[in-house]
Amino acid sequence: MKILVAEDDLDNARLLENILRKNEHSVEVVADGAKALQRLRDEKFDALLTDWMMPEMDGITLIQRVRAEVESTPLILMITAINDDDARQHFLLAGADDFLIKPYRSGDVVRILSDGIARLNQPPPEADVRVVTPVKVNGLPPFVSVVVAAGTGGPSDIHQFFRSLDRNCPASFFVVHHGPDWMMKLLARQLKQESGLPCMVAYQDLQPIRGHVYVAPGDHHLAFSPPPVSLELNQDQKENYMRPSADHLFRSAANIFGKYCIAVILSGVGRDGSRGARNIKATGGAVFVEDPKAAAAPSMPQTALDTKVADAILPLNMLGEAVSDQVLRLNKELAAKKKEE
Structure with a gap:
């Protein structure tokens, strides 16, 4: 899996990169949202993991612009230390698929990535080669x-x-x-x-x-x-x-x-x-x-x-x-x- 990480904190970036590489993912790290957006325009990635607070362009703005401007949108995960309902709603409304709360365990990263990619890459439903048999509805519904x-x-x-x-x-x-x-x-x-x-x-x-x-x-x-x-x-x-x-x-x-x-x-x-x-x-x-x-x-x-x-x-x-x-x-x-x- 090809993953782009947008994280300005060097220690956090290295931790995340090590977790992902140990699970045999290809990883590229950039230090701000503007660079991440440019890389997503240049190349196709399977997933974007972005911090919230970054210079140049924050994670919320990055997510919104990726959804609006990048044709082949990857799985998007927000990484943040802010853990309250309003904050989580804010980045999910912006278009994040899921989130990781700092500090996180390596197993959390692997699980959320695996579930998200599996959902994103589901094969299409079977073509209509078979007839769907109408079910029998007993009586009239109340509304x-x-x-x-x-x-x-x-x-x-x-x-x-x-x-x-x-x-x-x-x-x-x-x-x-x-x-x-x-x-x-x-x-x-x-x-x-x-x-x-x-x-x-x-x-x-x-x-x-x-x-x-x-x-x-x-x-x-x-x-x-x-x-x-x-x-x-x-x-x-x-x-x-x-x-x-x-x-x-x-x-x-x-x-x-x-x-x-x-x-x-x-x-x-x-x-x-x-x-x-x-x-x-x-x-x-x-x-x-x-x-x-x-x-x-x-x-x-x-x-x-x-x-x-x-x-x-x-x-x-x-x-x-x-x-x-x-x-x-x-x-x-x-x-x-x-x-x-």
């Missing part, structure tokens, strides 16, 4: 559901998506974001403040309500139990190297909500969401995808396009309105069918 998937770059995308929604959008929203539990709690609090919608971290056996937002907790898959619909949390095997996984949520949503389910796939590394989106399509649901050309991490939305599951590919600022319109149509249809029962 229209919108299931949202996001990874790297996801927090800011999630915020923008919910800001652009109609505040009276008659659906329930279920969010999978790749991140630790503290980040999910923070995301839920911020979404509640910004969107005006009731928002909380999901918990076992909770019965969801229309008009509310539920965020999957860290290290737990989110799924649905049959009517009366309730939420189910589990720690089953990771999917796409992630837990929570969007594929896990999407499959379960397809089983419960059928055509009254809308999937939204936002910025993220890897392919999470594309397989589960096929289940949603098979039951008549719709799939909306952020335009990967403008995404901080395009691989999740791009994989959805490559597997031909997307009904609409839209810029982030247009997704909320499009989803709101689709929800209104489905809600009217669902209400009419319930009257017929």
Whole structure:
């Protein structure tokens, strides 16, 4: 693996270089963000490990510029001694895939790198050579559901998506974001403040309500139990190297909500969401995808396009309105069918 390290502290740079070389990685070290950005423009690297506080260009600015300006973006890890929720959110919002807190152990470096590269380099899902058999949905669901998937770059995308929604959008929203539990709690609090919608971290056996937002907790898959619909949390095997996984949520949503389910796939590394989106399509649901050309991490939305599951590919600022319109149509249809029962 070819790795670029941006670190102005010579001792820390040597420590990191030794750890990486002992694990048979090719390593290049630069002392500031400006030099790192130039090297990434000149050559392709598999991973960038960057310190936060550096001369010339700090790590946050470097990450933002790499996401915006480097065509073949590597795995990006932030290295910092600052260990609080606000700081961690700051560099994850900037576009870091993960982080290392100083002082770190060599095993932490190897594990985070291995997991990140495996997620980044997942092979594409199998081509649609087989037909996805629609699942049988028993009866009508209580409401229209919108299931949202996001990874790297996801927090800011999630915020923008919910800001652009109609505040009276008659659906329930279920969010999978790749991140630790503290980040999910923070995301839920911020979404509640910004969107005006009731928002909380999901918990076992909770019965969801229309008009509310539920965020999957860290290290737990989110799924649905049959009517009366309730939420189910589990720690089953990771999917796409992630837990929570969007594929896990999407499959379960397809089983419960059928055509009254809308999937939204936002910025993220890897392919999470594309397989589960096929289940949603098979039951008549719709799939909306952020335009990967403008995404901080395009691989999740791009994989959805490559597997031909997307009904609409839209810029982030247009997704909320499009989803709101689709929800209104489905809600009217669902209400009419319930009257017929």
